Amino acid sequence: MVQVQSDRVTVCYLWELKRQKKKITALTAYDYPVARILDQAGVDVILVGDSLGMVVLGYDNTLPVTMEEMVHHTKAVVRARTRAMVIGDMPYLSFHLSLKDSIANAARFIKEAGADGVKLEGATAQRIQLVEALVEAEIPVMGHVGLTPQSVRRIGGFKVQGTEEAKAEAIFRGALALEKAGAFAVVLESIPAELAREITAALKIPTIGIGAGPDCDGHVLVSHDILGLYDKFVPSFVKQYANLWQISSDAFKAYNEDVKSGRYPERK
Numbered sequence: 461m462v463q464v465q466s467d468r469v470t471v472c473y474l475w476e477l478k479r480q481k482k483k484i485t486a487l488t489a490y491d492y493p494v495a496r497i498l499d500q501a502g503v504d505v506i507l508v509g510d511s512l513g514m515v516v517l518g519y520d521n522t523l524p525v526t527m528e529e530m531v532h533h534t535k536a537v538v539r540a541r542t543r544a545m546v547i548g549d550m551p552y553l554s555f556h557l558s559l560k561d562s563i564a565n566a567a568r569f570i571k572e573a574g575a576d577g578v579k580l581e582g583a584t585a586q587r588i589q590l591v592e593a594l595v596e597a598e599i600p601v602m603g604h605v606g607l608t609p610q611s612v613r614r615i616g617g618f619k620v621q622g623t624e625e626a627k628a629e630a631i632f633r634g635a636l637a638l639e640k641a642g643a644f645a646v647v648l649e650s651i652p653a654e655l656a657r658e659i660t661a662a663l664k665i666p667t668i669g670i671g672a673g674p675d676c677d678g679h680v681l682v683s684h685d686i687l688g689l690y691d692k693f694v695p696s697f698v699k700q701y702a703n704l705w706q707i708s709s710d711a712f713k714a715y716n717e718d719v720k721s722g723r724y725p726e727r728k
């Protein structure tokens with residue numbers, strides 16, 4: 461049996477975890493301190509998600525996020541990690557125009573930001589062709605099917621996907637096509653647990669679930685959601701491990717009162 465300990469998380473290491481039925485952990489980070497804490501906590505994959513747009517930049521959805529913003533934040537995350545794999549999320553319209561521009565944008569995550577791979581949403585014929593081209597260009601790709609938040613306008617909201625048979629089949633076929641195209645893993649977002657279980661059993665590459673039940677090979681969440689640091693909306697499947705909003709608010713109020721009342725700084 462291959463030892464599943466690693467100084468640095470690689471694609472092969474994640475495949476070995478799946479083979480040995482050991483779970484993969486993933487969380488999002490967008491800056492140096494959170495990435496450093498995740499890395500030291502032993503999280504396998506740090507995703508610099510385009511959820512950046514919502515939880516850090518305050519937009520209502522991920523559509524306005526730019527390549528410049530993603531590269532900027534991915535650089536900070538890469539500077540923080542020692543062990544975790546860092547994946548940069550390709551933002552809306554960075555991989556929808558020409559194949560050439562899409563490859564050039566993906567390569568910026570590798571060459572400029574120092575990421576280990578990219579994630580992109582969807583599994584249309586054009587996306588599958590792009591995944592093949594990226595793998596050909598030596599760029600590891602994580603797929604993403606089910607609820608793809610960049611499709612929010614077309615699908616009419618952040619809704620569970622694959623509840624009807626035809627849509628479930630399309631998601632299943634999409635995940636298989638991503639594996640065939642060379643993706644090293646695939647995110648399954650907001651789909652029924654049974655569908656996620658079937659896809660996970662059918663694929664050789666790991667599935668990383670978010671709102672997709674317990675049977676995926678690994679699980680990812682948005683760090684701001686589990687830390688209680690996002691006030692607008694928390695999906696029902698999120699487990700909140702802390703309430704940093706309250707803790708930060710108490711600290712800021714105490715500082716504010718200390719300065720206003722002259723208790724801080726002290727003369728000594």
Ligand code: KIV
Binds near residue numbers: 488509511670680681
């Ligand atoms: O942008 C993001 O954070 C994501 C995860 C939720 C999978 O895509």
